Structures are given as C-alpha cells and as structure tokens.
Amino acid sequence: MKELTHKPLSGLHGELSVPGDKSISHRGIMFGAISHGQTILHHFLTAEDCLSTLKAFQQLGVPIKRTGETVVIDGVGLHGLKKPDKPLDMGNSGTTTRLIMGLLAGQNFETTLFGDASLSKRPMKRVSEPLAEMGADICVTEGHLPARIHGKKLHAIDYHLRVASAQVKSALILAAIQADKPSILVEQLPTRNHTEKMLNAFGAAVETLPDGVTIQVNPQPKLNGIELTVPGDMSSAAFFLVAATLVPNSKLILKNVGVNETRTGLLKILKQMGGRVVERHRDESGEPTADLIVSSAALKPIEIGAAEIPAVIDELPLVALLAAKANGVSRITGAGELRVKETDRIAAVVQEFTKLGITIRELPDGFVIDGSQPWQVKKHQLDSHGDHRIGMTLAIASLLVDTSFQLAGAESVNISYPEFFDDLESVMNVESYS
Ligand SMILES: O=C(O)C1=C[C@@H](OP(=O)(O)O)[C@@H](O)[C@H](O)C1
C-alpha cells in the first residue's frame, strides 16, 4: 500500500528523461539474439517486463550481459537458439509471450511458456491459431498460458489479422522470417511498427506497402547485430504530459522521447483537446525522437473511435483522465482491446474513477465521461488492479484533488517504469507558506 499524500502544489516544473521504450527494448534483445555478431543496446528499459525477455533469451542459450542500462548480446543467429532446460517464465509480459511464440514456433526444439496470474488470463489463440496455419504445433491451455511449443518447419502465410495488434503482427513476422517463401500479412489498422523498422535495421527485408497495412516478409534473412540507443518511452512520458497539462501553473521538459507516428496518438489527442505541447524533433537510431515541452491548459472534450485507438492503446486510461477534466462530455469507443490487457482496463478505470467522484459511464468498448461535473471523492482507497498503467494514472489523478489517498498494488509500476514515483516527486513544486 502506498500513501499518495496530498501536498499543495504550485505546479510541476523541471526536466525529465523517461526510461527507454519498452517495445523497442524487448525487440532489441530478441533481434540481437537471432543476429550474427554483437548487438549493443544503450538506454535499455530495466523494468520487469524487459528483464523477463532478457532472462528468457539467456535460457535459450544466448550470451547476454547487462550493466545498468547497457546490454551486450552475442547473437547466435536465427537457427542458433538452444532448447532451455526448464520452462520459460514470461512474468507479466504479453509482448514477450506473443513475440517469443512466433519465434519458437520455427525452432527445432520444444519449449513451455508460463506467466503470472494476470498474463495467464490473457488470450493466446490470436497468435497460436495463425501460427498453426503456418504449420506450427502450439498447445495452449484453453486459449491461455501455459503453452507448449513444438518447433516445426514453417511455411509462408497470406493472412488478414483479425485484431489490430502489433504483438500478433510481430509474432507472425518472426515466424515468417523462418518460413519457406515470402509471406503477406494484412493489418486491420496500422499498429506500432517497431518490429518492421528494427528487423530491417538488422538486415531483414520486411516491406510495408503504400496502403500502410499490407506487409511483405521475405524469409531467411541474414541478420547482423547493431548498436542502438533506445529512445524514451512515449507511454511513460504520457503520464507527465497529462500531469503537466492538468496541474495548474506547470511546465515540464521531457527529453528525448520516441515519437514514432504509430505511437503518438496521445500527442494528437492532447492537442485536439487544447493541450499545449511544443516538440523539438531530432532523429536518432532510426526512430524519430523529440524533446517535448508541455504546459498547463484548459481542455475541450473529445470523441475517439476505433481508427485512432492503436496509436494510443496504452495511454487510454490517461485519455480518460484528460476527459475527466475537459469542459464537456467525451466519448471513447472502439477500444475493446483494453479488456484483455494486464487487467480489464475499461472496468478498472470506471471503478477507480467512480471512487474519485468522476462522472463516467462504461461502454462495452470504451467510456463516456462528463468532465464538466466537479469530482466528489467517495473513497480514499484506490487500487491499481495489479496493472502498472492503472496505478500510475491514479497517482496522477490524485494530484488533482485536495486530499490524500492510499494506492494498493503500487509496486506494479516496476513492470514498465520503476522510477515513476521518484520522477514524479522530483518535479512536484510544493507551495511554501513562508
Ligand atoms: O508490440 C508491442 O510492443 C505492444 C503492443 C500493444 O499490444 P497489442 O498488440 O496487444 O495491442 C501494447 O498494448 C503493448 O503494451 C506493447
């Protein structure tokens, strides 16, 4: 239980470098492992999810050394992974699980994957079924982990994805690079494209056609290790973008944040709502980055539908918080995927926001929020539901109310942002009465 002690604030001020991007850190380990030669990752995210990936690849026989945020991987090549001597622990990480399934489906050994209680409830057939069409032999437990993967020779696939998911797409790309012929994957909507961009940087031939949703994957690339600086995670910067917008008299500088356009839905939404963000762009390591300067603003309500969801999927609890302070009714729909994240994020947001006295209504695929109504706190015991993004959203929400709260499950921040509470503390300017 963490105390979220009320402190009268004269705004949030200062400069932060948020931790490395989670999606890119996972992929850096995976693609480095199956390349030839050395891969060096700087500013790697040393949070629990990415450490699950790192440990799994060590168990698969890949020499990986980490010193702080620097990771050196001695790649073993696409066919050099070894059968692990025990089941692989995926921890809480959906990304580790789904991507590794695609990769291990084509290896010449058998593996078992398991995860924690939350991960063991998340759907895995979305990956195992299309992989089976490629010849994979994967046995999931009623659609969930644990999963047994018997590696097989894979054949190419021409497949329309049934869910807008970068994890499913990436699993299929990792299987397709091991197949006999080129594969075609067609997305419902464009989702984050780190797998495509990064695999190409390692030497693969993964081409996205001009329609933005058709991806051609050439098999059996010779991948070569690279040196990469992981940009700051937009999904972590997002907490401070929203906090500085909503806490009056704030101005924060967020350094070196990844602004790949498949990830910047929150920036777009924030600007549409009247938020004030200045972007100073740079381009490093093949992924665009920017310093983001955010100041407090009064907000208008917004309508968001399915087409906008993938670029803001992990930031939707924060969009709900912005909506709860906008001067009217906002509607977020097409976000049913939130129900199968670390927790049911629609139910969790509605339950916790109701405790804060926010006027919110649950929809099957989103929420309706009336930000024009004053918050009337009903309960001071908040709960992260074991979900890092819910816990951090509630910590930001607590800054907007003149009272203290207790947050259960605050340790969940270790999944993606272990320094979150220290970083937040470092930018809180407490009013002095002297
Ligand atoms: O590919 C990735 O790195 C991720 C994809 C998204 O999941 P889905 O593919 O399930 O939407 C996102 O929610 C997750 O945090 C990271």
Ligand SMILES: C=C(OP(=O)(O)O)C(=O)O
């Ligand atoms: C959904 C998330 O991660 P994963 O699917 O990798 O568990 C997240 O980080 O919000």
